[in-house]
Amino acid sequence: MHKLTKAPLALNGLGRCFNTEKHWSAVKIIRRGLVCAQHEGDSGKNEVYDVIISGGGMVGSAMACSLGMDPNLTGKKILLLEAGKKKVMDKVPDAYSTRVSSISPGSATLLSGTVWDACSDALITFDKENLQDEMAYIVENDIIVAAITKQLEGLSDNVQVKYRSKVVKYTWPMPHQAADSIPWVQVTLANGETLQTKLLIGADGPNSMVRQELGIPTVKWNYDQSAVVAVLHLSEPTENNVAWQRFLPTGPIAMLPLSDTESSLVWSTSHQIAEGLLELDEESFVDAINSAFWSNENQSELIETAGSLFRGALSAIMPSAGSPRQLPPSVAGIGPKTRVMFPLGMGHASEYIRHRVALIGDAAHRVHPLAGQGANLGFGDVACLTQLLSQAAFNGKDLGAIQHLLEYETERQRHNLPMMAAIDLMKRLYSTNAAPVVLLRTFGLQATNMLPALKEQIMAFASK
Amino acid sequence: MYSNKFSRLMLGLCCRKSSAVCGVVRSGFSWTTVCQQRTLWLQRNDFLEMEKHTVLRQTGARSVSQTTVDPSELRRFQSLASKWWDEQGEFAALHAMNDLRVPFIRDNLLNVHRARHPGKPLAGLRILDVGCGGGLLTEPLGRLGATVLGIDPVENSIGTAQLHSSYDPDLRDQVSYQACTLEELSAEEEGGEQEQGAAQFDAVVASEVVEHLADLETFAFCCSNVLKPGGSLFITTINKTNLSYALGIIVAEQILRIVPNGTHDWEKFISPEELERLLESNGFSVQSVQGMLYNPLSGAWSWTNSTAINYALHAVRLKDAAEDSSPHPEDHAAAAHS
Numbered sequence: 001m002h003k004l005t006k007a008p009l010a011l012n013g014l015g016r017c018f019n020t021e022k023h024w025s026a027v028k029i030i031r032r033g034l035v036c037a038q039h040e041g042d043s044g045k046n047e048v049y050d051v052i053i054s055g056g057g058m059v060g061s062a063m064a065c066s067l068g069m070d071p072n073l074t075g076k077k078i079l080l081l082e083a084g085k086k087k088v089m090d091k092v093p094d095a096y097s098t099r100v101s102s103i104s105p106g107s108a109t110l111l112s113g114t115v116w117d118a119c120s121d122a123l124i125t126f127d128k129e130n131l132q133d134e135m136a137y138i139v140e141n142d143i144i145v146a147a148i149t150k151q152l153e154g155l156s157d158n159v160q161v162k163y164r165s166k167v168v169k170y171t172w173p174m175p176h177q178a179a180d181s182i183p184w185v186q187v188t189l190a191n192g193e194t195l196q197t198k199l200l201i202g203a204d205g206p207n208s209m210v211r212q213e214l215g216i217p218t219v220k221w222n223y224d225q226s227a228v229v230a231v232l233h234l235s236e237p238t239e240n241n242v243a244w245q246r247f248l249p250t251g252p253i254a255m256l257p258l259s260d261t262e263s264s265l266v267w268s269t270s271h272q273i274a275e276g277l278l279e280l281d282e283e284s285f286v287d288a289i290n291s292a293f294w295s296n297e298n299q300s301e302l303i304e305t306a307g308s309l310f311r312g313a314l315s316a317i318m319p320s321a322g323s324p325r326q327l328p329p330s331v332a333g334i335g336p337k338t339r340v341m342f343p344l345g346m347g348h349a350s351e352y353i354r355h356r357v358a359l360i361g362d363a364a365h366r367v368h369p370l371a372g373q374g375a376n377l378g379f380g381d382v383a384c385l386t387q388l389l390s391q392a393a394f395n396g397k398d399l400g401a402i403q404h405l406l407e408y409e410t411e412r413q414r415h416n417l418p419m420m421a422a423i424d425l426m427k428r429l430y431s432t433n434a435a436p437v438v439l440l441r442t443f444g445l446q447a448t449n450m451l452p453a454l455k456e457q458i459m460a461f462a463s464k
Numbered sequence: 465m466y467s468n469k470f471s472r473l474m475l476g477l478c479c480r481k482s483s484a485v486c487g488v489v490r491s492g493f494s495w496t497t498v499c500q501q502r503t504l505w506l507q508r509n510d511f512l513e514m515e516k517h518t519v520l521r522q523t524g525a526r527s528v529s530q531t532t533v534d535p536s537e538l539r540r541f542q543s544l545a546s547k548w549w550d551e552q553g554e555f556a557a558l559h560a561m562n563d564l565r566v567p568f569i570r571d572n573l574l575n576v577h578r579a580r581h582p583g584k585p586l587a588g589l590r591i592l593d594v595g596c597g598g599g600l601l602t603e604p605l606g607r608l609g610a611t612v613l614g615i616d617p618v619e620n621s622i623g624t625a626q627l628h629s630s631y632d633p634d635l636r637d638q639v640s641y642q643a644c645t646l647e648e649l650s651a652e653e654e655g656g657e658q659e660q661g662a663a664q665f666d667a668v669v670a671s672e673v674v675e676h677l678a679d680l681e682t683f684a685f686c687c688s689n690v691l692k693p694g695g696s697l698f699i700t701t702i703n704k705t706n707l708s709y710a711l712g713i714i715v716a717e718q719i720l721r722i723v724p725n726g727t728h729d730w731e732k733f734i735s736p737e738e739l740e741r742l743l744e745s746n747g748f749s750v751q752s753v754q755g756m757l758y759n760p761l762s763g764a765w766s767w768t769n770s771t772a773i774n775y776a777l778h779a780v781r782l783k784d785a786a787e788d789s790s791p792h793p794e795d796h797a798a799a800a801h802s
Contacts, residue, residue, distance in 0.1 A: 398607075
């Protein structure tokens with residue numbers, strides 16, 4: 001799970017990349033008996049797992065589920081270690097929780113998104129006409145984790161889950177076999193138990209202990225921003241299938257639909273403003289949200305004129321491009337006790353893998369939530385690694401062998417780095433009020449709105 | 465991994481003339497199988513005790529039952545025993561070859577024996593890995609569920625193989641090793657059975673072995689002996705062509721040093737046609753032949769249409785009728801059928 005300083009929340013974009021989400025079904029857990037590895041002099045009951053996943057958040061549990069369901073990995077011993085409690089959800093609660101993610105499954109229904117520049121009227125709409133499939137689902141993290149947990153119960157033959165298991169130490173093996181050393185990764189839990197595994201997958205969040213213990217250099221910086229999240233009650237019920245995001249000079253504010261009457265708020269802004277927002281009473285907070293979406297006080301005349309001129313020119317060239325403009329819903333109230341904040345940063349591990357270890361999800365890469373891509377990237381990691389491990393198992397390989405881990409790292413870094421660079425660039429582009437930059441992004445946004453091919457590319461990349 | 469290969473290339477280019485002996489060890493294609501030459505010299509009943517410690521002469525290629533292994537080569541292989549499992553070390557090319565040979569074996573066996581257990585496609589099958597070395601091919605086959613016996617005359621290699629597989633509880637029940645030769649094993653089984661000889665393996669794998677053998681007739685005979693009727697024989701070896709001389713000997717041994725100088729004797733290479741003829745005269749039916757190509761820059765193998773250098777072959781032992789009508793009477797075969 002993410003260990004965020006201000007609140008135990010994660011708001012990420014979330015990707016599809018595994019088929020299990022459709023098949024939530026509840027079954028019981030059966031503990032699987034484990035084989036003991038006998039070593040000279042060592043404590044007798046040492047079990048060797050094939051895979052241990054450290055961290056049972058969305059990405060970690062999804063990894064466990066994905067491995068457990070793979071036919072080539074039948075019979076492998078998989079263990080998921082989670083420091084927190086088991087998340088059980090017998091029925092969907094009435095009140096929405098603040099933790100949500102935007103999921104972009106390949107086969108799900110369309111969600112249009114609109115990005116709206118606060119300093120001008122430039123607009124991009126991603127429309128139904130542009131894509132066959134829907135762009136994303138907004139789902140609460142709780143529901144995702146609970147559903148995956150249920151799914152894991154059904155996979156009890158090969159996947160075992162240990163809750164309330166905190167890891168205190170990792171012992172790394174030597175790269176090739178020294179005469180008397182144990183060649184497996186050893187995981188020591190807080191309760192004194194030592195587990196051995198052929199492959200350790202680190203899914204323990206942006207402050208990953210696995211990554212730190214391995215000494216993997218990480219490029220990271222804080223954005224001097226925090227995100228404020230809350231559940232919003234809309235003024236009137238509406239066909240709420242549009243996610244809105246407006247780039248204010250202090251940071252983007254986004255509204256993600258949950259139901260016809262409720263939406264989820266993600267407002268990334270400076271630390272002081274964020275703290276201020278938390279301290280406001282409910283009415284003032286709602287006013288702040290509405291004015292953030294609606295007010296035009298930041299628009300400078302110059303930019304506005306330039307923008308409309310450009311728009312006129314573009315529609316002369318491409319009269320049919322662009323789609324009718326929608327307006328974001330207005331907010332009436334917020335869900336009780338749903339207002340929290342957490343700091344934002346960017347992080348990227350320079351290596352995703354080591355001998356017998358792989359990092360997935362936020363442990364490997366951490367992004368700003370403005371594009372809703374963070375968990376998306378994590379799920380991409382899950383899909384890629386599962387597929388490579390499945391193939392390796394079918395070829396009789398040792399799951400911890402470096403060859404397929406290198407393939408995972410190469411493939412995911414190639415996909416993740418451009419995405420992360422783009423998100424970071426977007427964030428920086430929209431963090432300034434300087435006229436040239438504003439003009440640039442205004443023109444850029446308008447042009448992109450008019451070019452269906454470009455929008456399709458963006459949506460296709462984001463939907464992966 | 466790349467820097468390793470690159471440095472090897474540079475080293476090879478710089479030291480063209482330096483002697484190959486003295487510890488310039490590079491990856492070998494089935495080192496230990498050179499020792500297999502001994503199997504063919506040893507008369508089964510007379511020499512079983514003399515094992516690896518006897519000093520034997522090496523005579524020319526392809527002379528029947530006379531070739532043996534050079535003791536200095538034996539020593540070299542024994543010193544390499546600990547290097548087997550370094551995936552980026554001397555045996556890197558053999559490790560990489562698993563990407564081709566394991567699917568080749570697995571898929572051809574699955575064509576015949578339907579997979580009963582998901583996750584363990586070869587469950588229930590008994591496989592013999594001839595010239596197993598450190599167990600590089602034995603272990604993946606074991607992980608796929610087969611019960612594998614790996615044999616090799618070099619004791620140190622067997623020791624390494626046993627040690628490596630002992631750490632993995634999944635493998636302990638699947639793979640076992642024996643330091644012996646194919647002839648010895650074949651004799652052992654025959655001795656124990658009253659009828660036609662213990663045909664107890666579903667498949668025999670001889671990867672990078674036959675290019676080191678002097679007497680292939682005996683080899684084919686022994687394989688036939690230990691295989692069940694309908695059982696499969698998998699061979700990977702090197703073709704005898706100008707290209708294989710140029711690339712397999714000159715480039716691989718002398719220039720790039722992928723294989724130490726003197727490992728391979730071009731005279732002992734065998735073309736797929738000749739191998740096919742030999743096998744078919746020993747009661748086998750060749751099912752498929754496929755070329756393999758090694759890329760020294762990427763360190764990866766790939767399938768290719770041309771069998772000019774390396775190739776893989778799959779043959780099936782025909783049912784019992786074929787054995788009686790074998791057109792090549794063999795001296796030692798007659799002695800064996802007591």
